Amino acid sequence: MSTKRGNWNSKLGFILAASGSAIGLGNIVFFSSNAYQYGGGAFYLPYFIALFVLGLPIMMVEFGIGTLTGKSFPLALRELAGKRAEFVGWWSIGSAMFITAYYIAILGWAFGMMVGAFGSLFEPGISAPFTPFETPTDSPSAMVYFFNLLATWWPVLFIFVIWGLNLLILRKGASSIEKAVRIFVPLMWVFMIGLVIRGLTLDGGFDGVMYLFTPDFEGISDASVWRGAFSQMFFSLSLGLGTMTAYASYLPRDADQVNNSMLVSFLNCSFEFIAGIAIFSLLFVFTLNPAGSTLSLSFFVIPQGINELSTIPWITRLFGFLFFFLIVIAGITSSISLIEGPASAMMDKLKITRKKALTIVAIPCAIGSVLCTLPIIIDKGLAGNGTLGLSILDITDHWVFSYSLLIVGLVESLAIGWILGADKLRMALNQHSKWNLGKWFNTLIKFVIPIVLLTVILSSLWNERT
Ligand code: PHE
Numbered sequence: 533m534s535t536k537r538g539n540w541n542s543k544l545g546f547i548l549a550a551s552g553s554a555i556g557l558g559n560i561v562f563f564s565s566n567a568y569q570y571g572g573g574a575f576y577l578p579y580f581i582a583l584f585v586l587g588l589p590i591m592m593v594e595f596g597i598g599t600l601t602g603k604s605f606p607l608a609l610r611e612l613a614g615k616r617a618e619f620v621g622w623w624s625i626g627s628a629m630f631i632t633a634y635y636i637a638i639l640g641w642a643f644g645m646m647v648g649a650f651g652s653l654f655e656p657g658i659s660a661p662f663t664p665f666e667t668p669t670d671s672p673s674a675m676v677y678f679f680n681l682l683a684t685w686w687p688v689l690f691i692f693v694i695w696g697l698n699l700l701i702l703r704k705g706a707s708s709i710e711k712a713v714r715i716f717v718p719l720m721w722v723f724m725i726g727l728v729i730r731g732l733t734l735d736g737g738f739d740g741v742m743y744l745f746t747p748d749f750e751g752i753s754d755a756s757v758w759r760g761a762f763s764q765m766f767f768s769l770s771l772g773l774g775t776m777t778a779y780a781s782y783l784p785r786d787a788d789q790v791n792n793s794m795l796v797s798f799l800n801c802s803f804e805f806i807a808g809i810a811i812f813s814l815l816f817v818f819t820l821n822p823a824g825s826t827l828s829l830s831f832f833v834i835p836q837g838i839n840e841l842s843t844i845p846w847i848t849r850l851f852g853f854l855f856f857f858l859i860v861i862a863g864i865t866s867s868i869s870l871i872e873g874p875a876s877a878m879m880d881k882l883k884i885t886r887k888k889a890l891t892i893v894a895i896p897c898a899i900g901s902v903l904c905t906l907p908i909i910i911d912k913g914l915a916g917n918g919t920l921g922l923s924i925l926d927i928t929d930h931w932v933f934s935y936s937l938l939i940v941g942l943v944e945s946l947a948i949g950w951i952l953g954a955d956k957l958r959m960a961l962n963q964h965s966k967w968n969l970g971k972w973f974n975t976l977i978k979f980v981i982p983i984v985l986l987t988v989i990l991s992s993l994w995n996e997r998t
């Protein structure tokens with residue numbers, strides 16, 4: 533491996549960076565909203581199937597090809613599975629850039645909510661007494677604040693702040709990323725654990741947990757629940773976007789990627805469940821209504837719950853601040869990896885410096901982030917029904933989040949399974965691992981994953997008709 537590409541200073545650095553990439557908006561904002569939308573208990577059976585059948589093996593593939601070749605995703609695929617496979621690598625890099633644009637727009641808004649904690653966003657007792665599953669009759673204060681914020685230019689400034697932080701962290705590659713994740717990743721665990729303890733010690737906090745965990749076998753006959761769970765798993769584990777391969781390429785070749793995949797998936801999914809428990813407990817204690825878009829749960833509803841947490845203003849504000857600070861730092865450790873994937877692919881392919889590659893990635897993506905949030909765009913939409921800015925974001929989110937990741941997963945498993953040969957990758961992984969992947973790994977990569985993904989993609993496309 534050429535040292536010019538940079539290396540992690542330690543195995544811990546890699547684990548922190550990869551789990552920091554995995555843990556992000558997906559775990560806090562999207563997981564709880566998906567789990568709610570798809571009916572709590574109906575969600576987690578598909579979710580666990582998605583973890584063991586797709587998530588974990590594909591992470592082994594993406595980590596594996598990174599260390600095996602020491603290259604970023606498109607070129608790693610090219611080296612192992614030929615020129616045509618490189619194409620899917622670039623497709624995934626393109627998708628990563630789309631996602632980066634709106635991911636950072638959302639982080640800009642979260643930053644705005646964090647700043648709101650210094651004003652009157654979080655005040656004890658201001659909340660509408662909804663019951664879950666009921667349509668709101670009153671506008672909660674956080675919603676009003678959020679829409680007021682959208683109608684200003686502030687989010688554009690916040691987006692630049694977030695972009696600035698990202699580029700600062702990425703400027704030296706693995707070594708500067710490692711410095712940041714050593715602080716951010718432990719911090720977000722501490723805050724999340726604090727939040728869950730607070731949620732569960734409230735009277736009635738456990739009801740939310742029951743809702744989240746009581747199995748609902750009727751819901752799982754719906755194809756969209758499966759697509760929801762599969763896309764959630766891909767996104768949450770940072771798969772299908774070239775990220776994990778880029779990070780893995782900075783590891784020495786003898787890294788135990790089977791073990792690392794298990795560790796990172798475990799950390800990610802535990803965080804996701806802890807976040808789900810924290811959020812659902814608040815939801816049920818304060819009988820809040822999470823109806824609405826993906827963002828409404830974290831941006832409008834939880835702030836209402838926070839306002840009920842204490843009668844002492846500074847404590848309420850502190851909780852509000854910490855919740856959005858948590859979202860911002862968890863988001864940044866993910867967005868840096870979203871940017872690193874495309875940047876490292878360009879450095880490898882075009883043989884350009886990191887600075888140039890970062891510029892090429894940052895300019896169009898930052899324009900995209902601003903477009904998602906420009907007041908004139910959103911204002912116009914607000915006058916009509918629904919927000920145009922949010923809908924640019926929603927459309928990209930729908931197609932990229934729901935389909936692109938799964939398509940990349942499908943093609944990469946076919947390429948690695950059939951062109952390189954699943955057995956070759958399995959041998960390479962086993963060579964440095966204390967675990968021994970059996971022949972079932974080949975069957976998963978060659979048959980099970982492609983068939984499952986194809987079925988879900990086709991049936992979801994079929995459902996788009998309505
Ligand atoms: N996994 C991140 C999250 O859950 C998002 C992400 C996806 C980051 C893909 C990098 C690559 O928020």
